[in-house]
Amino acid sequence: MTPDLSREGLAQLLALEDFSPIYEEADRVRKEAVGDTVHIRALLEFSNHCRRKCAYCGLRAPRKDLPRYRMTPEEILASVRSAFEVGYRTIVLQSGEDPWYTPKLLGEIVQEIKRTTDMAVTLGCGELSREDYALLRQAGADRYLLKHETADEDLYQSLHPDGTLRERVNCLRTLKTLGYETGSGFMVGLPGQTPDVLAKDLLLLKDIPCDMAGIGPFLPHPETPLRDAAPGSAELTRRCVALARLLLPRANLPATTALTVRGDNGRVFSGGANVVMRKITPNAYKRQYEIYPAALPDTDIPAQRKLLEDQIRALGRVPL
Ligand code: SAM
Numbered sequence: 240m241t242p243d244l245s246r247e248g249l250a251q252l253l254a255l256e257d258f259s260p261i262y263e264e265a266d267r268v269r270k271e272a273v274g275d276t277v278h279i280r281a282l283l284e285f286s287n288h289c290r291r292k293c294a295y296c297g298l299r300a301p302r303k304d305l306p307r308y309r310m311t312p313e314e315i316l317a318s319v320r321s322a323f324e325v326g327y328r329t330i331v332l333q334s335g336e337d338p339w340y341t342p343k344l345l346g347e348i349v350q351e352i353k354r355t356t357d358m359a360v361t362l363g364c365g366e367l368s369r370e371d372y373a374l375l376r377q378a379g380a381d382r383y384l385l386k387h388e389t390a391d392e393d394l395y396q397s398l399h400p401d402g403t404l405r406e407r408v409n410c411l412r413t414l415k416t417l418g419y420e421t422g423s424g425f426m427v428g429l430p431g432q433t434p435d436v437l438a439k440d441l442l443l444l445k446d447i448p449c450d451m452a453g454i455g456p457f458l459p460h461p462e463t464p465l466r467d468a469a470p471g472s473a474e475l476t477r478r479c480v481a482l483a484r485l486l487l488p489r490a491n492l493p494a495t496t497a498l499t500v501r502g503d504n505g506r507v508f509s510g511g512a513n514v515v516m517r518k519i520t521p522n523a524y525k526r527q528y529e530i531y532p533a534a535l536p537d538t539d540i541p542a543q544r545k546l547l548e549d550q551i552r553a554l555g556r557v558p559l
């Protein structure tokens with residue numbers, strides 16, 4: 240059967256009793272379009288300061304009990320080098336929205352990474368002006384991750400007192416025109432989200448169109464306004480990843496950290512994902528980058544890379 244990927248069709252597919260034919264189709268499309276490679280990306284969370292108030296996030300500005308940190312440029316470069324030395328070829332530099340790192344300073348860090356390694360640099364530092372994105376692109380940044388979070392305007396507004404969906408999407412379109420490989424994505428299981436909203440989320444990925452899409456379950460954090468909300472379903476998240484594969488056959492689709500935190504790696508790979516991220520954030524900071532509660536192991540960059548490579552091979556896939 241050819242799945243119906245219209246808005247109505249997607250909402251119906253998400254609710255199927257037996258989704259296995261769609262998983263199989265997503266896996267087939269994945270294999271045909273991007274092969275068996277699983278790209279392993281190093282994720283460095285270099286600052287947990289944030290000026291925004293996203294209702295779901297443990298780093299939100301009003302949270303006064305969280306110790307905040309900023310890694311120095313030297314610390315950032317040392318972590319990146321450790322990842323490079325054990326085989327990582329992409330570094331993802333992620334942070335809260337923290338203007339302490341001016342675009343000039345971030346650009347210098349990117350330039351230094353590009354000068355000393357052949358790594359691709361992905362940034363995930365939130366919303367910036369066109370000029371700032373352009374400066375970072377000129378400095379050598381290859382990719383940018385900025386999830387649209389939810390494609391429903393009312394839901395977006397209820398979760399983001401300091402931004403609009405239109406601004407978010409404008410940033411994504413700007414990133415595309417500047418030549419970034421552009422990543423969006425959304426959370427599954429946000430309170431009030433319906434299958435129709437998820438269908439809109441999926442279609443927005445295609446509309447941009449995204450080169451990457453991070454789709455992860457919403458996980459409630461006890462120090463946020465959404466503390467009492469139910470967590471998003473892992474199964475529904477995997478369904479969304481599979482449908483994203485059908486809509487965007489060549490996209491890079493991570494098995495998001497939120498899913499791997501729950502130990503669902505293998506199953507999410509079977510449904511269309513072809514990327515995995517490993518945190519390389521130093522132990523001194525790692526547990527303070529608490530966007531949602533998670534029992535995180537200590538960072539051991541070589542051992543964790545090796546383990547992940549072995550796990551990927553055991554699934555019959557090829558780590559890169
Ligand atoms: N500040 C940047 C931004 O918002 O784009 C990057 C860092 S932010 C912590 C990265 C992602 O974390 C967000 O795009 C959001 O989807 C995710 N996130 C935050 N809180 C979450 C939660 N409680 N459950 C699941 N994902 C969450």
Ligand code: SF4
Pocket residue numbers: 289290291292293296297298299300334335336365530
């Ligand atoms: Fe800040 Fe990003 Fe968390 Fe929003 S999701 S509060 S912008 S770190």
